Amino acid sequence: MNAQVEPLSDKEIEDRLAELPGWSAEGELLRRSYAFHGHFPAAAMVIHIAQIQEELGHHADLTLGYNRLAVAVNTHSIGGRITHLDFGLARRIEDIAPAHGAR
Numbered sequence: 001m002n003a004q005v006e007p008l009s010d011k012e013i014e015d016r017l018a019e020l021p022g023w024s025a026e027g028e029l030l031r032r033s034y035a036f037h038g039h040f041p042a043a044a045m046v047i048h049i050a051q052i053q054e055e056l057g058h059h060a061d062l063t064l065g066y067n068r069l070a071v072a073v074n075t076h077s078i079g080g081r082i083t084h085l086d087f088g089l090a091r092r093i094e095d096i097a098p099a100h101g102a103r
């Protein structure tokens with residue numbers, strides 16, 4: 001699966017990050033951490049992200065804390081590099097974040 005996907009260059013990553021405030025590329029992971037007003041809103045966003053991930057067939061590592069949610073994603077099928085698939089998921093997550101009170 002996704003064998004045709006190419007890793008993005010450093011320049012492409014930098015350009016795409018400019019469209020996603022709060023996200024960063026650390027090593028070979030695209031990351032963002034969100035804060036919430038409590039645990040349930042953070043947990044609810046996990047479920048909402050899971051739904052999007054199943055739709056896209058692309059899945060991040062989600063770390064749920066008390067009122068924090070950390071998202072880290074890269075593309076496993078090409079050995080763990082950042083691709084447009086990761087940015088596609090990040091965009092979708094970013095778009096639902098305000099409705100969950102994530103900041």
Ligand SMILES: C[C@H](O)[C@H](O)[C@H]1CNC2=NC(N)=NC(=O)C2=N1
Pocket residue numbers: 001002057058059060073074075076077078
């Ligand atoms: C068949 C299925 O679409 C693939 O295994 C998907 C699932 N989710 C995935 N998620 C991520 N992050 N990288 C992948 O390469 C990947 N592959």
